[in-house]
Amino acid sequence: MLRIYRVNPINPEEEVIREASEYLRGGGLVAFPTETVYGLGADTFNPEACLRVFRAKGRPPDNPLIIHVASPEELNRVARDVPEFVWDVVRRAWPGPLTLILPKSSDVPREATGGRDTVAVRSPAHPVALSLIKYSGVPIAAPSANKSGRPSPTLAEHVIEDYEGDDVDMVILDAGPTFFGVESTIVDVTRNPPVLLRPGPFTLEELRVLFNTEIKVPEFARGLGEADAALAPGMKYRHYAPRTKLVVVECGDYAGLLKLIRDVVEDEARGGLKVALLLTRETREALSDLVTGVPVIEMGLRSNPYTIASRLFDSLRSLDRLNVDLGIAEGIEERGIGLAIMNRLRKASGFSIIKC
Known part of the structure; x- marks a missing residue:
């Protein structure tokens, strides 16, 4: 059964948070907002509760x-x-969207760490999340609150969409949309130099300043293939995927990108496939003649990639509501938060990428 409570995102109601924290301490699951996405939380020190998250x-x-x-x-x-x-x-970055990989303490059960001797830990910059942790009195183990493999939830409605009708008991704290829209940056600090395992709102450029050192960026962090082992969330398994087949179109120059999108749409149309486009506003306007009669999901502004990040997972979920055969997504530059966006898009497509 899903129990849904609307909560003020800035000043969460004490009574609601207290009830949710009691439910969590009793071994229950609570879906709650963070500044990145909604998480599905359990008492970290309760092995059975952690297993409930996995199930x-x-x-x-x-x-x-x-x-x-x-x-x-x-x-x-x-x-x-x-x-x-x-x-x-x-001390400088928390609360904030930065997750660190460290050796785990003996108090953290291996059920919470995927059987590993390391732990992924962060402090979320959201009043509801911080209040829930404080009232619960325990650290909260929480991946994103979507069903495994699905686009992460940036609205409580996305959580409801994934679990409604399932035999799952949880409390959902609905505080409206999350801010960043992509999951936290993950850095492994057990290695020297530190390794970026998952890009996120803390950009590579910011990490280099924060750590005052070079940060290693493996290919899987760019969304180009999977890691051999799941050292952290988002590494090994297919993630963020809509049910509709998705391809990502990438090109180093914008004129080439526009031509490639046009060519791909025309090729698929000749093959009899119904397609939808996931485009920035600028590209939608530049291809105004092409998009007539073709469903378009506007992802945000190419000139402001943070708007793309905030809408990305909702855009992927919207694709499934269009009843088309194929989604064609516009790629953007891997700079700033663009690296996180491309990581998610490439993984969502199952690494189905068309380049010019």
């Missing part, structure tokens, strides 16, 4: 959860042997 999502058991703490001071509750430079980073 509800249909999540592979070796895909670790992210542990959410209320403040940097709580890091020692879930991690050990924290280097001094990490303390400096979290």
Whole structure:
């Protein structure tokens, strides 16, 4: 049964948060907003509750959860042997969309870490999430609240869409849309230099300044193939995918991109496929003659990639409502948050990429 509570995103009602925290401490699941996406949370120190998260999502058991703490001071509750430079980073970056991989403390059950001796941990910058953690009195283990493999939820409606009709009990705290719209940046600080495992709102450029060192970026972090092991969420398995087949069109120059999109649409149309386009506003306007009669999902502004990030998963979910054979998504530059956007789009397409 889904129990849905509307909550003020800035000043969450104490009575609602208290009830949700009691439910979580009792072993229940709570879907709650963060500044990135909605998470599906359980008591980190309750192994059975953590397993309920995996069962509800249909999540592979070796895909670790992210542990959410209320403040940097709580890091020692879930991690050990924290280097001094990490303390400096979290004091400047938390609360915020930065997840760090560290050796786990003995108090964290292996059920929460996918059987690993490391833990993924962050402090979310959202009043509802922070209040829930504080009232619960325990760190909250929470992946994104979607069914495994589906686009992550940026609205409570997305959570309801995935679980309505399932035999799953959970409380859903509906605080409206999340801010960034893509999941947190994940950095493995057990390695030297640190390794970017998943790009997110904390951009690569910002990480280099924050850590005052080079950050290694493996190909899988760009969304070009999967990692051999799920060291952190979003690495090994197919993620973010709509049910409709999706391809991503990429080109180094904008004129070439417009021509390639036009060519792909015309080729698929000749093959008898019904297509829909996921385009930025600028590209939609530039291809105004092409899009007549073709469904278009406007992803945001090419000139402001943060608008694309905030709408990305809703755009992918909207594709499934159009009853088409194929979605064709516009690629953008891998700069700033564009790296996170392309990571998600490439994974959502199952690495089906057309380049000029």
